[in-house]
Amino acid sequence: MSLSTVTSSENTRQLQSSNSLKWSCVSSFFQQIFDTATNTRSNSLTFKCLLCVPRRKLISVSHTSNANLRSHIKLIYPQKLNDFNATFKIRDDNSSNSIKSTVKQLKLEEVGKTVKKLTQTDFNDANLKLIINTVSPFTLIEHPAFIEYCKLTSQKVPVSRRSLMRDVEKLFEGLINEMKTEFNNIAHVCLTADCWSVFHRAYMGVTVHWLDPINLERSSKALACRRMFGRHTFENIAELLDKILNEFNLQNKTTLIVTDNAANFVKAFRIFNGNDDNDLNVNEEEIVTSIEISKVLDVDMNMNSLENLTLPPHQRCAAHTLNLVATVDSVEALNDASYKRISRRVFAKCQSLFNKQNQSTQCADQIKEILGRYLVVPNATRWNSFYDAMNVITDNHDNLNEICVKLQLPIFSNTQEVGFLIEYCKVMKPVARALDILQGEKKICIGYLLPTISAINNSYDEMKNLKFCQPLVLSLKKGLAKRFQRYMTCENCQISAVLIPKFKLNWAKPHDKINIRQRLIDYLISDNEKEDNTDNSLSLPMSKDQITVSDSEDDFLQFGDTVETDYFPNNNIQMLVDNYLSNTLLKKPNDLPLQLKKSIHKIQFSDTLISSCRKAV
Numbered sequence: 001m002s003l004s005t006v007t008s009s010e011n012t013r014q015l016q017s018s019n020s021l022k023w024s025c026v027s028s029f030f031q032q033i034f035d036t037a038t039n040t041r042s043n044s045l046t047f048k049c050l051l052c053v054p055r056r057k058l059i060s061v062s063h064t065s066n067a068n069l070r071s072h073i074k075l076i077y078p079q080k081l082n083d084f085n086a087t088f089k090i091r092d093d094n095s096s097n098s099i100k101s102t103v104k105q106l107k108l109e110e111v112g113k114t115v116k117k118l119t120q121t122d123f124n125d126a127n128l129k130l131i132i133n134t135v136s137p138f139t140l141i142e143h144p145a146f147i148e149y150c151k152l153t154s155q156k157v158p159v160s161r162r163s164l165m166r167d168v169e170k171l172f173e174g175l176i177n178e179m180k181t182e183f184n185n186i187a188h189v190c191l192t193a194d195c196w197s198v199f200h201r202a203y204m205g206v207t208v209h210w211l212d213p214i215n216l217e218r219s220s221k222a223l224a225c226r227r228m229f230g231r232h233t234f235e236n237i238a239e240l241l242d243k244i245l246n247e248f249n250l251q252n253k254t255t256l257i258v259t260d261n262a263a264n265f266v267k268a269f270r271i272f273n274g275n276d277d278n279d280l281n282v283n284e285e286e287i288v289t290s291i292e293i294s295k296v297l298d299v300d301m302n303m304n305s306l307e308n309l310t311l312p313p314h315q316r317c318a319a320h321t322l323n324l325v326a327t328v329d330s331v332e333a334l335n336d337a338s339y340k341r342i343s344r345r346v347f348a349k350c351q352s353l354f355n356k357q358n359q360s361t362q363c364a365d366q367i368k369e370i371l372g373r374y375l376v377v378p379n380a381t382r383w384n385s386f387y388d389a390m391n392v393i394t395d396n397h398d399n400l401n402e403i404c405v406k407l408q409l410p411i412f413s414n415t416q417e418v419g420f421l422i423e424y425c426k427v428m429k430p431v432a433r434a435l436d437i438l439q440g441e442k443k444i445c446i447g448y449l450l451p452t453i454s455a456i457n458n459s460y461d462e463m464k465n466l467k468f469c470q471p472l473v474l475s476l477k478k479g480l481a482k483r484f485q486r487y488m489t490c491e492n493c494q495i496s497a498v499l500i501p502k503f504k505l506n507w508a509k510p511h512d513k514i515n516i517r518q519r520l521i522d523y524l525i526s527d528n529e530k531e532d533n534t535d536n537s538l539s540l541p542m543s544k545d546q547i548t549v550s551d552s553e554d555d556f557l558q559f560g561d562t563v564e565t566d567y568f569p570n571n572n573i574q575m576l577v578d579n580y581l582s583n584t585l586l587k588k589p590n591d592l593p594l595q596l597k598k599s600i601h602k603i604q605f606s607d608t609l610i611s612s613c614r615k616a617v
Contacts, residue, residue, distance in 0.1 A: 023066060025087045029080070030069060033058065051077055064157060123156045128167050138164055179221065183248055186210050191223065191250070192258045192317070193241060193265070195232050202228040204237070206244055211445070218442060223248065234268035241268070242309050254312040260320040269314030318449055319438040321483050323383045326431045329479025336471035343424075346417045349410055350393060354378070356407050366406050371396050383439075387425065387432045394421045416468075423469040430459040431476065433556050447496035451507035453484050455557050495520050499596060501586045503557070517577065524573050524596075 023030075030047040047069060049057040061068040066088075073084045127150075131140060140146055141164045150158050159167075183189070189210045196203055206223040224244045230236055245251045259265040334340040354377045356363040368374055375393065378386040393400065397418045401411040412418050434452045438444060457480065460473050487493050494516045497503050505513045580586065580596060 023069075023088075026066075026069065026084070028087070029073065029084060030059070049076075051080070118154055118156070120156060123150075123154060124159055124167065127158050128164065128171065131164065132168070132171075138168075179223075180248060183208075183250060183253070187253065188255050189250060189253050190256050190258065191245075191254055191312075193237075194260065195228060195237070195262075195264075202232065204228050204240055206241070208248075208250070218445060220441065232264050234264045234271060237264055238268040238272045238309055238311055241311060242272075245312070251310075251312070256313050256315045257311065258315050258317050261316050261324060266314070266316075269311055272309050272311045273313060318484075318487075319383070319435055322431065322435055322438065325476060325479035325483060326383075326387075326428065326435075329482070330472060330475050332475040332478065333469075333471040339468065339471040342416060342420050342468060346412070346420050349404075349412060349417070350390065352409050353393070353403065353407070354389070356409065363407050367403055370399050370403055370406070383435050384432045387428045390421060390428075391425050394418075394425045397421065420468045423466055424472070427460075427463065427466070427469045427472050427476070430456045430556075437556070445496070446493060447498075447500040447503065449484075449487060450493050450497040451500070451503045451557055453480060453488065454507040456480060491519055491523075495523055498581075499592075501592065504581050507557075517581070521573055521577050524577065 023032075026047075029050060031050055033046040033048055044060050044062060047059050047061065049059060049072060057072075059068050059072055070081075070084065074081050127141060130136070131138065138161050141158050142161050147158060150156055158164075189208050191206055191208055193204060193206045196205075203225060205225045207220060208223045209218060209220045211217070212219055224247075226240060226244070228236060228240060241257070242251075245254060257269070259269075334343070353367075353375060357367055357375050358364075358377060364374060373392075376385070376389040376391075378389045397412070397414075400418070403409075404411045412421075434456050437448065437452055440448075457477065460477050463473055466473065494508075497507060498505055498516060498520050505516060508516055576596070580592070586592065
C-alpha cells in the first residue's frame with residue numbers, strides 16, 4: 001500500500017468522524033456524503049438529495065445551519081416542506097429527552113437551585129431587547145466582536161440582521177394590536193402632538209394619555225412617530241393627525257389634542273375643528289408674509305380633498321404658554337429705563353462668561369477650578385435654562401470677580417449688579433417651579449393648572465420693596481393675566497381643581513369659593529341625573545398614617561386649609577360636597593367616594609392634560 005493511499009484513507013476517516021451523521025433526522029430526504037473531493041471546505045458539509053434520484057444533486061451546507069437544505073425543498077419540492085420541518089421538530093423533542101436522560105446527579109449545595117437552560121429563542125429575544133432598549137444599530141447583531149462575545153458567554157450564535165429586522169416588525173405589529181385592544185376599554189383619551197426636524201428630515205410625534213379607571217392614575221404611551229413630507233403646513237398636519245386617529249379608532253374618544261402655540265397647529269385646528277374658544281391667546285409666532293397666487297390655488301385644491309376631515313378640539317400646552325410669559329411677556333419690563341440699563345449690562349457680562357467657557361477649554365478649566373463645576377449655558381430650546389444659568393452664577397457670586405479677573409473680563413459690582421442677579425432669580429423662581437410642576441409625567445392633569453397659576457400670583461403679591469426687578473414682576477403678572485385669565489374663570493378648570501383632594505377650595509380667592517362650590521354641586525347633580533349613583537358615602541382614611549407623603553412641590557402649592565362652615569346642605573349631593581371639603585384626611589383620589597371618582601375621571605378629560613407636549617414626545 002502506497003503512502004498516498006494511507007494518507008487519503010486517514011483523511012477520510014478523520015473527515016467522517018468529524019462530520020458523522022449530521023442531522024440524521026433528514027435521512028429520508030438527504031444522504032450525507034463524506035467524500036473528501038466534494039468537501040472542499042473544512043467548514044462545510046455535503047448532502048445528496050434522495051428525492052432527485054436518479055439525478056445526482058449535491059448540496060453544500062454550513063456546519064451550523066440547514067438553510068440550504070430547507071431552501072432546496074422549498075424551491076423544488078414545496079409539497080414536502082411541512083414534512084421536512086416536522087422532522088426537525090421531532091429531532092428537537094428527542095434531543096431534549098436525551099438531555100433529560102443524561103442529567104447528572106446534583107451536588108448537595110446545588111439542591112433547590114434550578115438553572116433554566118438558555119434556549120435559542122430566549123437568546124434571540126434577549127438580543128432583540130438589547131438592540132431596542134439601547135437604541136443600537138441593527139448591524140450590531142452581525143458585528144464580529146458581538147458574535148464572539150455571544151459565543152464566549154452563551155455558546156450561541158446570534159441571528160442575522162435580516163432575521164432581527166423581521167422580529168422587530170413582528171414585535172411592532174404586536175404592540176400596535178395590544179394598544180388597539182387596550183383603547184377599546186378606554187372611554188376618554190387626550191393626545192399631545194409636536195413636529196420637529198433633524199438630519200434634514202421632518203417628523204411628527206403623538207402621545208396618548210388617559211386616567212386609569214381603578215386608581216385614577218395617569219397612563220401614557222407613545223402613539224406614533226411619523227415622517228412628514230413637504231412643508232409643515234396646517235393641511236399636512238391635519239391630514240397626518242386624522243390618519244393617526246383613524247388608525248387607532250380614537251376619533252370619537254379624543255377629548256382634546258394638546259400642542260404648542262405654533263401658528264401652523266393653531267390654524268389646523270381652527271380650520272378643521274372650528275373651536276376658537278381655546279385659541280384666544282395672542283399669536284406671537286404667527287408672521288404675516290406675502291405668498292404667490294399659485295400657492296393659494298394649490299391650497300384650495302388640497303382643501304377640497306380634506307373637506308370631510310374633522311379634528312378633535314385643540315388646547316395649547318399650558319407649560320409652553322407659561323414659557324411664553326417668561327420669555328416674551330417679560331420683555332415688556334425693558335420699557336422701564338433703569339431696569340433696561342442694569343439688566344442689559346449684567347446679562348452682557350454673564351454672556352461673556354458663557355462665551356469664554358464655550359470657546360476656550362483653558363477658560364473652561366479655570367472656571368471649573370474656581371467653582372468646582374462648569375457654568376450652565378442657556379439654551380433656547382430648553383425651558384428654564386436661562387433661569388438655571390443665572391441661578392448658578394448667583395449661587396457662586398462670591399467667586400465671580402475672581403473668575404472675571406482670570407479671564408480678563410469686566411467684573412461685577414457687588415452692590416448693584418450682583419444684587420440685580422439675586423433679585424432676578426427670586427422673581428423668576430415661581431415661574432421656573434411652576435414649569436417643572438406642569439411638565440410632570442405622572443400625576444399632572446387639568447386640576448393642577450389653576451392652583452399653580454394662583455401660587456405664582458400669590459408669590460408675586462408677596463414680593464414688595466424690590467430695588468431692581470419690580471418692573472419685571474409687573475410684566476409677568478400682566479402676562480399671566482393676559483394668557484390665563486380665561487382659565488381662571490373656566491367652569492371645567494375650577495371643578496377639576498376642587499376635585500384634587502390636596503387643593504379643594506384652598507387655592508381660590510375668598511369671594512369666589514361659594515360660587516365654585518355651587519358649580520361643583522350643580523355639576524354633580526347634573527351628572528347624577530344621567531346615572532343612577534347610589535353610593536354617596538365618603539371612604540375616609542382610618543388614620544393620618546395612611547396619608548400619602550407630601551409631594552416635593554407642596555411647599556410651593558401651599559395655600560393653607562380654609563374650611564367654610566356657613567354652608568347649609570339641603571340634599572345628599574350638597575352634604576357629599578361639604579363633607580368632602582371639610583375632611584382634612586382626604587389626600588388621595590382613591591380615598592374619594594364613588595361618585596366623585598367618576599366625576600374626576602370624566603372632567604379631568606373634558607378639557608386637557610397640562611403636560612408639556614415637547615417633553616412627552
